[in-house]
Amino acid sequence: MTGLPVMKRILLVVLLAAAAMYVILHCNLWKTNVYLLPPTATRRKSGLENCSLDPPFESLWNVICRRCVVVGNGGVLRNKTLGEKIDSYDVVIRMNNGPVRGYEEDVGKRTTFRLFYPESVFSDPIHYDPDTTVVLLVFKPHDLKWLWNILNGHKINTNGFWKKPALKMIYKVNQIRILDPIIIRKTAHEWLQFPTKFPRKEKPKHPTTGLIAITLAFHICNEVHVAGFKYNFADRNSSLHYYGNETMSEMIENGYHNIIAEQKFLKSLVEKQFVVSLT
Template sequence: MKVALSNGNDKIELPYGIKRAESYFHLALSRLHNCGLFSEDDGVFCRRCVVVGNGGVLRNKTLGEKIDSYDVVIRMNNGPVIGYEEDVGRRTTFRLFYPESIFSDPINYDPNTTVILLVFKPHDLKWLWNILSGHKINTNSFWKKPALKMIYKANQIRVLDPVIIRKTAHEWLQFPTKFPRKEKPKHPTTGLIAITMAFHICSEVHLAGFKYNFTDRNSSLHYYGNETMSEMIENGYHNIIAEQTFLKSLIDKNFVISLT
């Protein structure tokens, strides 16, 4: 709560603050063993990090060995590693997720990964509390079925400070704090939130898998699966054009290096 007060999170509602969700945060955090990302005796101050997006551009690039060479490898959602090691690597330091996007099949379990929950609604925190307490999961408040079991141990789980999501939306993408009533609010993608987090914990940030082909609606959306760009273009929840424009400016100014 002290951190939330210092960041002004107590004055802003989810997903950019904790206002009206304080009790849910208390419940969820009470089940976790740690709040920090690195151990205190880590001793590393200059970290080279790569944020690995799930874009189809990663296919057949054989960047796996290069990705694994970084100090920190950040992935998001349920982008698989198994079966795609040659293109995306094997290591995962941090994986950002929300209840609808986390792995539930134990085959994807990695004991060396810390998973970080992005909280977009109070039910996301209630989900974490229930799943770690062994309670039944009510799936009615999710846009698609969330995971019904947690394959990660409690000491591997963290909750991302909403200030990171707020900075991504308002400082980086310049999204308005209020959208017109008839317009669906836009929120940053998990990928861009992961990049914002990387700037807070890394000395050097590289990217892979963040380039999309908007000219071909039938091109591969991800390096896995069969989804096409048409599904991304029709997504009203994100502003992909704004994100791609912003990422291009980061690359052009050499703030980040893109491997793809």
């Protein structure tokens, strides 16, 4: 290492520290398989001997049909009254801070998995659900350090985040998981064909939490349905989410996602009958 520039040494140390923290957190947070479903999911029975669709990827479970729905946060869910149907699935996957409380008629009330990153996790206890397993998406070393500090009661350094991260965790330790980075890599490089390196002057692109959630669903479900993933690009003032007042203009101006590419890819999944869209 003596011949390496100082910055390369620092980068190497950071990467090694992040890797070590990743392993430690895995060992401390759970002792089972990372993809093992929580008891609330395994207790439910779909009553189906066979899935109506062949799984596009081989499921990790071959005993029963496991039907999953990935619920996006799109404004298209407003006034669709899909709540009861969404709750009928064996596994319900949600993402970020898309609320359930107050929107049950449109989005349901059950949540099996909720994918998040430090800037998007709930911090208000009003949203706490004891039957939900929350899954951290790690995009940078700061994310792992954030989780380590928040679980150990250390002061949270908010530097290095694109907006202020949560300063407290409303979920219990046994409800927390860390998503295998392979899932994110598959979404970015195999599905969306993003390059592994971006030019310095170009903002690096990464997949939305929603598409990452769909990738995860393909690894744990026999049958995958989606809802809330349709956006109206023609109207910049249309609702971005089924909650709040954000508009499509904010999504269009976001330089870190390629929403058009994701919409085209998702459309191809629906056309090939790999997934079923409820909206």
